[in-house]
Amino acid sequence: MAKFKLRVNGRDREVEVRPDMPLLWVLRDKLKLTGTKYGCGIAQCGACTVRIDGVPTRSCVLPVQAVAGAVTTIEGLAAKNGDPHPLQAAWIEHDVPQCGYCQSGQLMSAAALLESNPKPTDADIDQALAGNYCRCGTYVRIRKAVHSAAQARNAAKGA
Amino acid sequence: MSTTSGLTRREMLKVTAVAGGGVLLQATLPMAAASPPDDVLVGSQELNVYVQIDRDGQITIYSSIPEMGQGIKTTLPMIIAEEMGARWEDVQVIDAPLDEDKFGRQGAGGSTSVPRNIGTMRRVGASAREMLIGAAALLMEVDREGLQARDSQVVHISGQHRSFGQLASLAAQQPVPNPETLTYMDPSEYRIIGTSVSGVDNFVIATGLTEFGIDVDVPGMKYATYVRCPRIGGTAVRFNEREIKGLPGVTDAFILEPNDAVGESEVWFLNGVSALRGGVAIVGDDTWSVFDARSKLKVEWDESSASTDDWSAMVAWAERTAREGGGRVIAGNGGVDAALADERNRTAEAFYQFPYVAHVCMEPMNCTADYRRGTNGEPDSLEVWLGSQFPARATEIAGRLFGMQPEQVQVHPLRMGGGFGRRALHDFATEAMAISHRAGVPVKLTWTRTDDIHNDHFRVGGFENMKGAVGPDGRLAAWEQHYIGFSNGGRPVMGSGLRGNELPAVAFPNARIKLSMQEIATPCGPWRAPGSNTNAFVEQCFIHELAVLAGRDHLEFLLELMGERRWIKEGDIGALNTGRAIDVIKLAAEKAEWGRAMPKGSGLGLSFYFCHAAHVAEVAEVTVTADRRISVEKVWVAVDVGPIINMSGALSQVQGSVVDGLSTMALQQITMTQGVIQQDNFDQYPVMRIAPTPEIDVHFIESDNPSTGLGEPALPPLAPAVANAIFAATGERVRSMPLSEAGYTLV
């Protein structure tokens, strides 16, 4: 057991855990941030995707001792004032979720995409979200919603 | 059950989250502000068990059917809201507690939630509307006849109106109308039904606040993992207990003996394997500590009665059985032999194969249980939190495990991260209850993905040997279908065999169906459209083979098989209606521009299937490269499930079924060697990623047949449509799934 200082969704947190505990379980079991999901534990499905200094990262294979940077989870995706992220609004507008279990991970990957690429093509989306399974098959709507969030974001920026 | 607030604390949190977001997202219209205050009316009023209205006009509708992504939590409340004349923006939907005395059957499976509940929902809504109208008549001192409920108000022909919020208190005191005399809205006046409504939980999902079973947190809760014998049916004899208990974060470890405690309705799926398999439970402070402890675990297993199932042996047996041509005839006549032997006819024989597949719900199986021993002579009690398609079964299991009475058990149903039939079975709940009972603490049992795959109740694999003949006139002359599948205790396992209502057998006289079965011990269960998801592949591909043999156009041949427009069993909604079939087939073909010239390497494939009272036709357009890279460019789907309630939800189910069908046919296969499942995780059992997703063009024929469910029936036609398209593109016949085994890569 050792103490680790983490910055999660803009807050400083301290946890005392085994150094090899993957960030996923620190978030879920210790910090009770359960929006980040467990799907496979071997970096295949993307359900556990968080962002570390902006970079989408599979938290199920990242030991807490190796976390170097600020962590953002789905609970921290909306703006500080509570305004939903354009992707969250688009997800609702396009009725993307079915069971909803994969969607935290999808949104975190998509958020990173929009920051580096404000006008993604279908191919860009396919590439950026290649790491995220959706067992329910919501892929068609994910593509649509990412496009519409990109437009909303660009319109807001232009305004 | 108290309904003063109607909310548990957990639900309250959800509502707050929705409301907070709702304001931001859709600028809800608080109607109370616009209405004159009415001091007589206070509080939130229960009009019936499903509907409450508060004085501000907030309408609360309870959702009692488990939600697993099929959208039922949105669909059924839409029906209530429509019939009562509510405005959807004023509605919030809350999960009902599990209380079947109050809400009736609270289960989801077999695409039956809409047909089972639509009548009740309409009655509930119409009854609430009549009570609101009754209250308005009293308040306005007018006749009921001049009153109408719409947009969350009751409006009089004079123009006077009262909001539902103003009427709620008085409405709750009105007599409950006699269901016999209730009137229902004319569909032409619908404002909610038939529109696209976004899922009521989408805000909490998109913000990560949804509580799935796996997210449950109970005070004092420990985390558990359960290790079963890799060979299905083996039991634990001893393990390195001292070492395991000494590991960091581990608080307890013990063996559980196998136990057959299981709901009556689930015995069939186990194929002789215990519901609670013998194994080793490890309990600890967090999920990682118990997962990680498994790498140090050494167990001595007793495999004397374990499964010896072996996929390669099954294949060898099936090929032999097909060659020998035996089988028990379950339907058909002797005209088949004559037609197959007739030299004027052209004949074909083909051996089809489909693998076992797993459910791999995105949320692995899990359950939280808190078994509390009674003090001071109080009886023991049990609380269970789980995502289940039939949550009441947990109570039944507790009865069998511990002899508990239903009142000693409280079950909290939670949203499921996928169901697909897997969460119709409750082995994981049995384990969690037994572990909490033994450990004496509340425990959350989470299955690893490997547990989830190894201990699935699989979609059964199987084989079909097909024979057919076409006459000199190019028409179907004979059809023989030899199903080579699996049984346990002499009874076909779930999903194996033919139901005797398959096409073309039902619509064509010269057909014979035969069955050969081999005993297995591998548990099998319902997997999205059981039976149909494999039989559609075989039948719809072989019909295409015969069309090609006859030199006929596939569309024309398929329509000809349907014959006259008729109901195979008049008045039985569960029976094929060839008229509805013809309509969807023609529509899919028309939308896909069937018959158009295709470039080299591309092809169109057609299929039709009837199941779950739904008629669905699909056309797939594929491109295949010389190095066997397959791209499914577009899929056209024509569906007749009667009138659509939530257009967005219905489309979602069809889109999801197409993706699921493609993912399964292209990539997935479970094999077993001497009872050991060979695929451990997604690296060996992949799910389709986003890139290969085709364009999906869906068309509904909203016939005036009763609305039926759409969670399953759009899946079966996908695989044969794609396989037939591959033939059209390449001349190569696909008779085995998955495509990856034949060297195809889906791109």
Ligand code: FES
């Ligand atoms: S849980 Fe991390 S990638 Fe699947």
Ligand code: FES
């Ligand atoms: S919505 Fe169910 S896994 Fe994506």
